[in-house]
Amino acid sequence: MTLTIVKNATCTFCGCVCDDIELHAEGDRIVKAKNACSLGEAWFLHHTAERLYPDALIDGQPASLDAAVERAAEILDRADLPLVYGLSNITSEAQREAVLLAELAGGIVDSHTSL
Numbered sequence: 345m346t347l348t349i350v351k352n353a354t355c356t357f358c359g360c361v362c363d364d365i366e367l368h369a370e371g372d373r374i375v376k377a378k379n380a381c382s383l384g385e386a387w388f389l390h391h392t393a394e395r396l397y398p399d400a401l402i403d404g405q406p407a408s409l410d411a412a413v414e415r416a417a418e419i420l421d422r423a424d425l426p427l428v429y430g431l432s433n434i435t436s437e438a439q440r441e442a443v444l445l446a447e448l449a450g451g452i453v454d455s456h457t458s459l
């Protein structure tokens with residue numbers, strides 16, 4: 345199997361956002377994450393390019409992304425104080441959008457670190 349090497353990959357697992365990771369992949373599977381800590385290595389090595397899940401779920405059932413966005417908007421519109429929560433394992437750009445969404449919906453933001 346062909347080995348693919350990606351230099352300067354970014355790990356978004358814990359928030360330190362290490363950007364000097366060298367990934368080695370065989371097919372769809374990452375087999376080595378050089379320079380990653382043990383958490384980052386475990387995170388990378390358990391990801392593949394396979395599509396394991398549908399784009400979206402509504403009430404636990406697969407749904408289109410458009411339908412899911414519509415449903416989310418309905419829920420946010422009815423909420424008294426929406427909580428935008430999580431934000432780990434996502435990019436800075438996605439975090440920025442999440443904060444904007446909370447502002448537009450009159451909600452609040454919290455991250456998993458509050459646990």
Ligand code: SF4
Binds near residue numbers: 355381382
């Ligand atoms: S490599 Fe480790 S320290 Fe760096 S972002 Fe990933 S989990 Fe965090």
